[in-house]
Amino acid sequence: MKKLGMPIGVALILIWCLLPVVWVISLSFKAPDSITVGNPGFWPADGTWAGWENYRQVWDNDQFKRAILNSLGISLIATGLSVMVATLAAYAIARLEFKGKRMVLSMALAIAMFPVVSLVGPLFDMWRAFGIYDTWIGLIIPYMSFTLPLAIWTLSAFFREIPWEMEQAAQVDGATSWQAFRKVIVPLAAPGVFTAAILTFFFAWNDFVFGISLTSTEAARPIPASLAFFTGPDPFTRPASLLAAAAVIATIPIIVIVLIFQRKIVAGLTSGAVKG
Amino acid sequence: MAAITIQNLVKKYGDGFPAVNDVSIDIADGEFMILVGPSGCGKSTLLRMIVGLEDITSGDLKIGDRRVNDLAPRDRNLAMVFQNYALYPHLTVYENIAFPLRLAKMSDSEVDKLVKDAAGTLELEEHLQRKPGNLSGGQRQRVAMGRAIVRQADAFLFDEPLSNLDAKLRGQMRTEIARLQKRLGITTVYVTHDQTEAMTLGDRVAVLKRGVLQQLATPRELYDNPGNLFVAGFIGSPPMNFLPVEVSGTSAKLPFGSVELPADKAAKVEGRGLLIAGIRPENFEDASLVDEAESGSTFQAHVEVVEWLGNETYAYIPFEAPPEVEQQLRQLEKDLDGESLRTQLVITLDGASRIKEGETAEIAIDARKMHIFDPATGENLTVDREHAGRIGEEQVAAPA
Numbered sequence: 001m002k003k004l005g006m007p008i009g010v011a012l013i014l015i016w017c018l019l020p021v022v023w024v025i026s027l028s029f030k031a032p033d034s035i036t037v038g039n040p041g042f043w044p045a046d047g048t049w050a051g052w053e054n055y056r057q058v059w060d061n062d063q064f065k066r067a068i069l070n071s072l073g074i075s076l077i078a079t080g081l082s083v084m085v086a087t088l089a090a091y092a093i094a095r096l097e098f099k100g101k102r103m104v105l106s107m108a109l110a111i112a113m114f115p116v117v118s119l120v121g122p123l124f125d126m127w128r129a130f131g132i133y134d135t136w137i138g139l140i141i142p143y144m145s146f147t148l149p150l151a152i153w154t155l156s157a158f159f160r161e162i163p164w165e166m167e168q169a170a171q172v173d174g175a176t177s178w179q180a181f182r183k184v185i186v187p188l189a190a191p192g193v194f195t196a197a198i199l200t201f202f203f204a205w206n207d208f209v210f211g212i213s214l215t216s217t218e219a220a221r222p223i224p225a226s227l228a229f230f231t232g233p234d235p236f237t238r239p240a241s242l243l244a245a246a247a248v249i250a251t252i253p254i255i256v257i258v259l260i261f262q263r264k265i266v267a268g269l270t271s272g273a274v275k276g
Numbered sequence: 277m278a279a280i281t282i283q284n285l286v287k288k289y290g291d292g293f294p295a296v297n298d299v300s301i302d303i304a305d306g307e308f309m310i311l312v313g314p315s316g317c318g319k320s321t322l323l324r325m326i327v328g329l330e331d332i333t334s335g336d337l338k339i340g341d342r343r344v345n346d347l348a349p350r351d352r353n354l355a356m357v358f359q360n361y362a363l364y365p366h367l368t369v370y371e372n373i374a375f376p377l378r379l380a381k382m383s384d385s386e387v388d389k390l391v392k393d394a395a396g397t398l399e400l401e402e403h404l405q406r407k408p409g410n411l412s413g414g415q416r417q418r419v420a421m422g423r424a425i426v427r428q429a430d431a432f433l434f435d436e437p438l439s440n441l442d443a444k445l446r447g448q449m450r451t452e453i454a455r456l457q458k459r460l461g462i463t464t465v466y467v468t469h470d471q472t473e474a475m476t477l478g479d480r481v482a483v484l485k486r487g488v489l490q491q492l493a494t495p496r497e498l499y500d501n502p503g504n505l506f507v508a509g510f511i512g513s514p515p516m517n518f519l520p521v522e523v524s525g526t527s528a529k530l531p532f533g534s535v536e537l538p539a540d541k542a543a544k545v546e547g548r549g550l551l552i553a554g555i556r557p558e559n560f561e562d563a564s565l566v567d568e569a570e571s572g573s574t575f576q577a578h579v580e581v582v583e584w585l586g587n588e589t590y591a592y593i594p595f596e597a598p599p600e601v602e603q604q605l606r607q608l609e610k611d612l613d614g615e616s617l618r619t620q621l622v623i624t625l626d627g628a629s630r631i632k633e634g635e636t637a638e639i640a641i642d643a644r645k646m647h648i649f650d651p652a653t654g655e656n657l658t659v660d661r662e663h664a665g666r667i668g669e670e671q672v673a674a675p676a
Contacts, residue, residue: 168329169362171349173376173423183375187366 028054028244035240054245064246066218067226074136074222075204078143082200083193086148090155108149120213127214134216143204151196158192194264205254223250278340278430279305280463285335287321295321297487308457310478311467314613318487319467320435327356327433339430355424356433361416363408370404373422394426414445431463471511483507485611493665503667505654508554508647509612514622520601521553531595535573535643541658545648552601554647560623562631563638574640582633589629593621604651
């Protein structure tokens with residue numbers, strides 16, 4: 001009984017978490033008609049198996065391709081900038097003594113706790129005044145400001161773990177402060193950098209609220225928002241199976257990026273070891 | 277290579293506490309200088325001021341003829357080995373050693389030649405492609421030294437480099453460092469709290485206490501002619517014995533009986549009341565093993581504990597000290613990081629001695645080697661100034 005407990009628990013949790021995902025995948029293989037005629041089963045009923053047809057249709061759709069491009073571009077740029085700024089800020093917080101350090105940290109935390117929705121209205125007005133409404137930059141800025149606090153907190157924790165001596169040794173060896181930072185501290189904090197990058201990318205990729213309210217055309221609309229506007233050939237019927245296929249495709253980049261970064265995180269953690 | 281001149285160096289922290297207080301040391305080109313003292317004596321701070329990791333509050337620091345007070349560490353051209361080695365865990369041993377050369381923008385072929393040379397000297401060739409995390413403590417230690425010797429630095433600085441190694445390895449690495457330094461002939465400053473390292477490695481040793489230089493002398497001078505109670509108690513293992521003494525004429529009255537002092541020593545301390553006598557454990561001997569002619573004075577004492585080590589025997593003899601002296605001895609013990617519960621003699625006897633625990637034995641004293649200290653100032657009244665190097669000015673200048 002004791003031996004069985006663990007696998008049963010794991011199975012229950014997996015079913016609980018993964019059932020919706022599996023259902024979406026199942027849906028994406030059903031023909032569009034099968035939903036309207038009523039086909040509530042998990043497996044496609046006879047004659048409603050669509051094969052890869054839904055995926056082909058989604059992929060051929062220009063609106064969808066444009067949305068994917070927007071999402072990738074915006075998320076990657078936001079992640080890159082956010083991690084860069086956060087690395088520098090976290091280093092300063094972990095290593096330097098300066099006035100208002102405490103305030104920077106608590107402000108960062110306050111921003112992270114601020115409800116996203118409450119900012120949408122003001123941002124909408126401001127962005128239109130600045131002329132960056134419905135542009136990439138208009139989305140990158142809010143994504144950065146909401147992911148920076150978490151990235152700074154994560155990274156400064158990592159920097160604090162790195163012994164001071166590493167940096168002092170580099171300076172005695174002839175490095176400038178910047179060289180010591182770039183050649184010794186950043187590589188050692190790599191797991192932290194990748195953790196921050198994953199978190200930031202998640203936030204930017206999955207965001208719906210900003211995506212739908214700060215864009216009006218395909219110029220900058222990211223994938224989660226775009227899915228909401230997705231219409232099939234018949235504007236009065238929601239093409240549920242096409243949407244399911246699009247959702248599955250939209251999830252793929254996240255999985256790929258997590259797999260790549262996860263390796264880095266594990267590799268970084270095991271290469272530590274400073275003294276005997 | 278260069279001489280290092282330390283002039284009246286002071287380090288004060290934010291709260292005004294002087295961690296290093298007016299220390300002056302001249303380190304000659306190629307000299308092996310040891311900074312030694314109990315924890316918190318400022319020796320590491322002094323080293324870090326030399327290398328540039330701590331700011332200098334006042335005083336002058338010169339490397340060669342250059343005043344380097346305000347130079348960044350990278351501009352001082354010194355190489356340092358840290359206590360925890362501070363190897364770069366993300367780089368291979370090769371790249372760790374090459375790190376300073378890469379920063380100096382040397383060509384790959386030059387780097388390769390120098391790294392191979394250094395690795396050869398330290399027998400690290402077979403580990404060059406490994407990461408520090410996979411090396412043993414001794415190997416890491418050698419990599420840290422490799423990173424120091426690969427450059428043409430003006431001086432080596434060591435900050436307790438052996439304290440993370442086990443006893444056997446420590447002995448081997450100690451000899452290795454001594455050999456390396458002699459071969460390269462490079463100025464070296466070495467910080468340690470271990471007096472064996474201090475005595476065996478150094479050309480000269482600077483003993484520090486609470487940021488103040490106590491004595492700067494060769495190991496032999498320190499041992500034979502300690503300038504004050506602190507140095508006398510710090511150098512030597514087992515430590516020097518301190519006993520209350522009163523001198524009248526040439527006769528010194530110890531708790532166990534009177535011994536005859538040499539006339540010149542007696543003259544320096546005659547009639548000064550209660551003083552502290554310092555006698556090294558090896559200046560005692562089992563009276564039955566000593567020739568009559570050499571024996572000098574003997575006394576009877578109750579031996580409480582005997583530790584037989586084969587070649588020699590340690591015997592412990594408790595005694596009562598008068599309160600004035602006892603207080604001074606307790607303070608000394610505190611300064612030395614020690615914690616002795618009772619006043620007792622530790623004496624080293626020949627391994628052939630048959631004295632047993634609980635016996636009353638006859639012990640001989642060699643009074644010629646006895647030092648006599650002023651209990652108020654700690655000053656050594658019988659010191660041979662010709663052979664004592666430089667003794668911390670403060671201590672000597674302040675009579676009771």
